[in-house]
Amino acid sequence: MTQIAIIDSGGANIASLLFAFQRLQTKAILTSDADVIRNAPRVLLPGVGAAKDAMKRLTNAGLIDVIRELKQPVLGICLGMQLLCDGSEEEDVECLGIIPGTAEKLAATSDNPVPNMGWCSTNITAGHAVLKRIEDESFFYYLHSYALPISDNTLATASHAGEFSAVIGHRNFVAAQFHPERSSTAGAQLLRNFVGVGT
Amino acid sequence: MQFRNHRVVGDILELAERYCLEGADELVFYDITASPDGRSVDRSWVTGIAAVLDIPFCVAGGIKSVADAEDVLNKGADKISINSPALANPELITELARRFGSQCVVIGIDSREDHGNYFVYQNTGDPDKTSAAQRLTQHWVVEVQERGAGEIVLNCMNQDGVRSGYDTGQLETMRSLCKVPLVASGGAGGMAHFFDVFDVANVDGALAASVFHSAEINIGDLKHFLAAKNVSMRI
Numbered sequence: 001m002t003q004i005a006i007i008d009s010g011g012a013n014i015a016s017l018l019f020a021f022q023r024l025q026t027k028a029i030l031t032s033d034a035d036v037i038r039n040a041p042r043v044l045l046p047g048v049g050a051a052k053d054a055m056k057r058l059t060n061a062g063l064i065d066v067i068r069e070l071k072q073p074v075l076g077i078c079l080g081m082q083l084l085c086d087g088s089e090e091e092d093v094e095c096l097g098i099i100p101g102t103a104e105k106l107a108a109t110s111d112n113p114v115p116n117m118g119w120c121s122t123n124i125t126a127g128h129a130v131l132k133r134i135e136d137e138s139f140f141y142y143l144h145s146y147a148l149p150i151s152d153n154t155l156a157t158a159s160h161a162g163e164f165s166a167v168i169g170h171r172n173f174v175a176a177q178f179h180p181e182r183s184s185t186a187g188a189q190l191l192r193n194f195v196g197v198g199t
Numbered sequence: 200m201q202f203r204n205h206r207v208v209g210d211i212l213e214l215a216e217r218y219c220l221e222g223a224d225e226l227v228f229y230d231i232t233a234s235p236d237g238r239s240v241d242r243s244w245v246t247g248i249a250a251v252l253d254i255p256f257c258v259a260g261g262i263k264s265v266a267d268a269e270d271v272l273n274k275g276a277d278k279i280s281i282n283s284p285a286l287a288n289p290e291l292i293t294e295l296a297r298r299f300g301s302q303c304v305v306i307g308i309d310s311r312e313d314h315g316n317y318f319v320y321q322n323t324g325d326p327d328k329t330s331a332a333q334r335l336t337q338h339w340v341v342e343v344q345e346r347g348a349g350e351i352v353l354n355c356m357n358q359d360g361v362r363s364g365y366d367t368g369q370l371e372t373m374r375s376l377c378k379v380p381l382v383a384s385g386g387a388g389g390m391a392h393f394f395d396v397f398d399v400a401n402v403d404g405a406l407a408a409s410v411f412h413s414a415e416i417n418i419g420d421l422k423h424f425l426a427a428k429n430v431s432m433r434i
Contacts, residue, residue, distance in 0.1 A: 015275035019249050023250075048299075050300070113380050114378070117350055117380050118404070119433045143255075144302070179255075182253065182277060183254075184433075187253065
């Protein structure tokens with residue numbers, strides 16, 4: 001059975017991820033143990049809250065290089081996506097630098113309040129194993145104030161005042177801005193794909 | 200969904216799953232007696248809900264401190280909604296936003312029109328304890344945002360339970376003061392009411408309870424109705 005190591009980057013809302021894997025009958029454990037993370041067939045980097053706090057916790061746990069050197073499939077979710085990139089405009093924090101790009105603050109307009117909290121139609125712009133059997137323009141649930149701009153690594157896009165990267169991929173790393181664990185059947189399919197990557 | 204602590208959790212789970220299958224985009228669980236009674240709440244049901252739902256859900260009622268909020272969020276809720284405790288101690292909003300981020304802090308506001316002005320009401324879960332909070336709704340809408348609220352649910356009490364439509368006038372007024380998502384509450388009686396509130400008041404979401412509980416409106420049918428009228432929807 002594929003086991004998922006969910007990196008404990010602090011913050012609440014890990015329960016919903018654990019339950020999502022439970023629904024998929026996949027074993028997932030929350031951990032900050034470097035050996036457990038290195039040896040897991042799949043690694044998931046979640047994150048809720050501020051980028052600076054999360055980076056500080058990863059640094060204190062001695063996980064910065066551990067994450068950078070991972071060779072197995074790794075999925076970043078929400079803030080975890082931003083952590084995998086070069087940095088974030090949020091308090092000008094430097095992140096892991098694995099995927100090129102810097103998270104930018106979403107522009108607020110009268111029709112597009114920030115944080116962006118809700119379901120957004122998501123356009124799949126490139127093929128990837130984690131996006132298999134997911135229809136183009138599926139709705140996913142977003143909860144964020146910062147996002148990665150479109151780049152060569154963009155696999156899917158969504159729009160909130162302007163377009164941003166909804167899913168990005170680089171080497172064995174892939175990341176989603178939305179919360180698949182709260183995105184109904186489309187989200188469950190993405191997690192199922194991630195569990196099944198390369199098997 | 201409104202319920203009291205003594206109600207069997209199985210009922211809530213069943214209802215939650217039904218709404219989820221019908222296509223609800225988010226569920227809010229109100230423990231309507233929690234605030235006026237001032238008693239502690241058994242929150243094990245939150246874990247039960249989090250285990251079965253694959254859509255976001257918010258817990259309202261009985262959250263009076265950062266510790267209460269942490270308990271609810273750790274049990275798997277995506278958001279917490281506070282109403283009366285925020286009026287009693289506005290600093291609580293600031294603390295919650297700082298600790299957990301604005302994205303999970305929802306402020307519920309019960310508002311009623313009186314001689315052309317809108318006023319905030321508190322402890323609305325118990326008719327005997329409901330009272331005017333001596334605040335203009337406009338002022339409170341602005342203050343909660345300054346303090347870090349990430350979303351506002353505005354329950355228009357004039358319309359609540361009447362089923363004659365949302366208070367689109369009031370909602371439109373408050374929408375113009377909102378830089379965060381605004382969810383309409385109170386008054387839904389038919390599908391056309393949902394269309395009106397999106398069309399006229401430009402709200403970000405519409406909340407309803409009784410028309411769904413009674414199965415008068417099926418959420419899936421409602422979403423198809425709205426999508427056909429070009430309201431952007433997840434179907």
